[in-house]
Amino acid sequence: MTDLLNVKDLSVFYGARAQAVEKVSFNVSPREVVALLGANGAGKTSTMKALVGLVKASGDIIFDGQPISGLSTRERVARGIVYVPEGREIVGSLTVRENLVLGGYQLSGALRKSRMETALELFPEIANKVDRAAWQLSGGEQQMLAIGRGLMAGPKLLLLDEPSLGLAPLLVKRVFDRLATIRTESDLSIVLVEQNLQMTMRLADRIYFLRSGRIVGQKHKQELQTEAARQQVIDAYLGAGQHLVA
């Protein structure tokens, strides 16, 4: 199958010496969920930002059959790559509805309306709060709004940066349940950045393990079905058992 995304030798530097990502190569098939898993500072966010053109990077990125390394962030979004950043960067002073509109500002009125309906169906928790300022939402609801806003653009590839960050376990589960629905009901691909192996395994088809800016291993979901296999990858790639949070 032709890849939707093919990344070859991607490197990210911050300044002349600080290399955050070193020659990372990976691919994502249509409808596939691929996770980048690694501890703090492993280079996950930098990789995501490089894909959408938010940091300077070297290497080749082929998306939907075309090289995109030379394109601006705006052009990459227009091609169908949408980034939902870590920390749920929604606009707190705007309402839920206004935040969603921002995600689909380029759309015609009718398409925007139907996408908004789809997003709110997916996240009923925010559907009855559309006129409320976004800062008033709970952390989990803000995460849902951030994902809903990303979906407004109608992405082919959704880049999700630590959707579990700062959420209580019950909310993490709820957010991941919705992501599972998105993946069943739409034909988009997802690159998921996470530190939470347990949740990642519920969603991802394949997992790449990052350490110190490099990919140090790769596993297919089927290879991680037993507790022993999961413990082995934790020991080999992730270090402390802190990642096995439910």
Ligand SMILES: Nc1ncnc2c1ncn2[C@@H]1O[C@H](COP(=O)(O)OP(=O)(O)OP(=O)(O)O)[C@@H](O)[C@H]1O
């Ligand atoms: N703007 C920046 N300027 C300089 N160094 C940076 C910058 N952003 C990240 N780094 C460094 O690059 C490396 C990779 O950071 P990155 O945020 O990509 O890791 P991460 O795996 O996403 O970590 P986390 O899980 O903590 O978000 C780290 O050593 C980090 O300190």
